[in-house]
Amino acid sequence: MxxxxxxxxxxxxxxxxxxxxxxxxxxxxxxxxxxxxxxxxxxxxxxxxxxxxxxxxxxxxxxxxxxxxxxxxxxxxxxxxxxxxxxxxxxxxxxxxxxxxxxxxxxxxKKEILQATVKAALSTYLTHKSMQEAIRRTTHALTLMKTGLFEFRDMEEAQMLATLLAAVCPKPDKTAIGLWELLLNAVEHGNLEITYKEKSRLIEDDKWLIEMKRRMALPKNASKTVSVRFERSDNEIRFLIRDQGAGFNWKSFMEYSVERAFDPHGRGIQLARTTSFDRLEYTDPGNQVLAVIHR
Missing domain, CATH: 3.40.50.2300 (Response regulator)
Structure with a gap:
């Protein structure tokens, strides 16, 4: 359709x-x-x-x-x-x-900016929509889990894991959106070292997915993974996400930015902080983030 x-x-x-x-x-x-x-x-x-x-x-x-x-x-x-x-x-x-x-x-x-922005909006929304539908089909057996350690490599695995873990949270639809954004960020900007400016150019040229797959296949990235530690207590749910990249300037992405207002990306971390989690804390140099939900 x-x-x-x-x-x-x-x-x-x-x-x-x-x-x-x-x-x-x-x-x-x-x-x-x-x-x-x-x-x-x-x-x-x-x-x-x-x-x-x-x-x-x-x-x-x-x-x-x-x-x-x-x-x-x-x-x-x-x-x-x-x-x-x-x-x-x-x-x-x-x-x-x-x-x-x-x-x-x-x-x-410009025509290219319009097309890139619409494509980015649609891609994000359809991914979120797909995850929400998957959440409703996910088994509730995981609600018994107190702790867990997971590792993944690529976007497909990131989406699957975000869906799985969000399903055991109080507001799974909102959690899935933020968790997906954080896991995707860990892959593309962390392990694959795609810079903000590079992503802007790749989206405008409609080559972002191609570049993601190319870098994933490079020998230096073959063994890189992102780890996610899940912990649940009576008071909160915690996700500790760590990639194997060199880190990035996370501070500038925690709030709305006028400078990035017209870019077709760059809202994931702020969206996760304001929509999905009660607390979001990065650890310098930026390759580890703790996301917390209060229960």
Whole structure:
């Protein structure tokens, strides 16, 4: 089934441009000519849409209000939202992030940036959705586990492990999202040493997965693993994640960043900290992180 995008903008020319730039990517595109129209479509069929592109400034119901309503809806709150805006002031960007915006596009934007951002949003959402469905099929026998030590190498194993461990947590859907982001970070930025700038370029060139597989096959990475220690007590659940990389500057990724607002990635750690865990603590140089859930 084709991923379905909802695009809301009161400017007909912008709607036509976005449709033209995305039409050959295999998406089903639904158009809304204003915010109220967008909300009506979303509320009527909340399970239909995989990503929403909203104009920040629309008459009547603006993009921020549509976003607010989505975040208060049980189903729509998980759908990624891309804001397209000409308002690039720090205050406006932070307001959007705090309201729940996932990605930003600034007008005018390049076709490549639009396509890369939409692809990144869809990939993240469909991965999270797949994990949530897997959680509901996971056996509850693991609820008996108090401690466990796990090792994995690649993205597929990371997703499987995140799904498995999240299933024994009080809020498995939210835990799975953050755990997946941390495990993926340990593989790509830790063991495989893909820098932030390199990932930005790879996503824009649509070569991220290719590069991940290439580096995974290099002899120097053949034996590298990520370890996850799981511990559960009466008061909390702890995940200690350690990769074999040289570490990274984790401090700059713990909060929202205006400088990274228009990048198609870079939100995973902040998302894990604010959405999935009660406490997130990195240990310098950045190749070990402790994620804690209070019970």
């Amino acid at each position: 084709k991923p379905t995008l909802l695009v809301a903008d009161d400017n007909t020319a912008t709607l036509q441009l976005i449709t033209l730039q995305l039409k050959n990517m295999g998406y089903q595109i639904v158009i809304a000519e204003n915010g109220m129209n967008a909300w009506t479509l979303l509320k009527k069929s909340p399970k239909t849409y995989d990503t929403v592109i909203l104009d920040r400034m629309m008459p009547g119901l603006d993009g921020l209000e549509v976003l607010s309503r989505m975040k208060n809806h049980e189903i729509l709150k998980m759908v990624p939202v891309i804001f397209q805006t000409s308002m690039d002031g720090e205050e406006n960007i932070l307001e959007g992030f705090q309201a729940g915006v996932d990605y930003y596009l600034t007008k005018p934007y």
